[in-house]
Amino acid sequence: MQLENIKDGLFNMDSLTIIGLTLVVFVTLLLILFWAGFRRRVPGFQPEIQTPNPETVRIPDSLPEPLKAHYQSIFEGSEMPLVRSAVLWGTATFKISNLWMPLRYMTYYRSGEGFLRELEFFWHGKTILKGIDFFLKGIGAVQANGVIRMNESGQHVTESQWISFWAEGVITATAEITNPALRWEVVNQQQVNVYLPPASFKNKEEKECHLEIHFNTKTGRIDSIRTERYRGQLENNRIPWCIKVNRWHRKDEGWIPDYSVKWEDQKKPWCHYKLDGLVRNAPVEKSLKKIEPEHYKKETIQRKAKRQ
Numbered sequence: 683m684q685l686e687n688i689k690d691g692l693f694n695m696d697s698l699t700i701i702g703l704t705l706v707v708f709v710t711l712l713l714i715l716f717w718a719g720f721r722r723r724v725p726g727f728q729p730e731i732q733t734p735n736p737e738t739v740r741i742p743d744s745l746p747e748p749l750k751a752h753y754q755s756i757f758e759g760s761e762m763p764l765v766r767s768a769v770l771w772g773t774a775t776f777k778i779s780n781l782w783m784p785l786r787y788m789t790y791y792r793s794g795e796g797f798l799r800e801l802e803f804f805w806h807g808k809t810i811l812k813g814i815d816f817f818l819k820g821i822g823a824v825q826a827n828g829v830i831r832m833n834e835s836g837q838h839v840t841e842s843q844w845i846s847f848w849a850e851g852v853i854t855a856t857a858e859i860t861n862p863a864l865r866w867e868v869v870n871q872q873q874v875n876v877y878l879p880p881a882s883f884k885n886k887e888e889k890e891c892h893l894e895i896h897f898n899t900k901t902g903r904i905d906s907i908r909t910e911r912y913r914g915q916l917e918n919n920r921i922p923w924c925i926k927v928n929r930w931h932r933k934d935e936g937w938i939p940d941y942s943v944k945w946e947d948q949k950k951p952w953c954h955y956k957l958d959g960l961v962r963n964a965p966v967e968k969s970l971k972k973i974e975p976e977h978y979k980k981e982t983i984q985r986k987a988k989r990q
Contacts, residue, residue: 724784724804726958727771734963737764745859746866746874749895751902756855756930756937763935767792767966768856772958776803777951778832783811787955790966794858797847798970801826817843818970820883823978836981838912840883841891845911848878849893849925853907853939854960872897889920903930903937913945915981922946928954935960 738761741753753762770789775782789799796818803811803826813826822843823835851857863879877892891909898905905927910920924946927939938960942951 724773724786726773726786727788729769729771729788729959731769731961731964733961737963738762739764742860746868748868748871748874748897748902749859749866752897752904753855755901755903758936762855763962765793765856765858765962767964768854768960768962769964769966769969770854770856770957770960772956774953774955776953790969791851791856792966792970793851793856794861796970797850798973814973815843816973816975817847818973818975820881821975821979823975823982825978833982834915835978836915837883838915838917841881842911842913844881844883845878845891845893845909845923849907849909852876852893852895853904853925853927853941854957855936855938856960856962867892869894872899901930903927904939908946926951933960935962 741750741757741760741762743750745753754760757763768789768791770791771787773784773786775784777783783803783805785801785803787799787801789797791797796816798816798818799814801811801813801815802809803813811826813824813832815824816822817840820840821835822840824832824839824843825834826832848857852859861879865877867875867877869875874895874897875892876895877890891911894908895904896906896908897903907925909923911923912919913921922945924944926942926944928942929940930937931940932938938957940954940956942955943953944951
């Protein structure tokens with residue numbers, strides 16, 4: 683009788699072990715399937731955009747020497763495009779709630795005025811989330827709808843989008859650098875500061891915004907842009923923020939960058955952009971009219987996911 687009880691106990695223990703191992707394997711397979719969905723290659727955009735006749739101007743002698751040398755390098759000569767608008771597209775990865783999500787994006791850019799970026803997030807090759815971020819008509823906002831919802835607007839978000847608009851415009855050579863309201867300051871051969879023009883939405887008492895443009899000591903091209911901006915509408919203070927160029931690669935339009943974005947109080951970037959294409963002076967008016975900025979004018983804070 684005692685021997686039979688021992689055998690029954692061993693049998694029950696083996697059964698529990700098998701059940702436990704089965705559950706562990708099942709959960710592990712689910713996790714692998716889940717994570718594999720975010721590792722699948724994102725289908726990039728292949729837009730059919732008619733390339734306008736290039737209109738070029740001589741790189742202004744009035745620009746700070748390091749910036750002038752940068753443009754001479756990426757455009758391989760003494761002339762650069764006269765940019766009034768641009769369409770940019772590519773793929774990226776965003777870190778949202780500690781989860782790296784792949785996406786593709788299309789950005790419509792009007793020099794000196796604003797931008798609209800459309801985002802599509804993917805899982806196993808399927809779109810699971812769509813979003814936009816923009817600065818238009820003096821209003822900025824971020825919106826994402828799908829499996830994750832994140833809608834944010836207000837004074838701090840508007841200012842943050844305005845700063846991002848100028849910083850990314852300088853990195854991609856789509857900014858209106860000849861704007862007479864820009865104030866340039868040469869720190870040394872590796873750094874130039876630019877003070878942004880006054881914005882209609884800003885209070886006069888607020889601190890003036892500027893970008894620190896840093897140049898690579900070997901290539902002379904822009905290496906990074908640093909500044910301070912609000913991380914969200916709830917933030918009370920601007921936080922150091924950086925765009926870092928990972929590499930420059932050559933296209934018909936000149937050399938264009940892939941870059942990362944990070945908050946300086948965090949160890950790693952929260953976003954990596956791979957720029958696949960860029961057409962300067964492409965028509966953007968119809969695309970920019972997809973949204974009405976006035977709908978985002980009042981303060982809105984709705985987050986189920988935190989952008990890291």
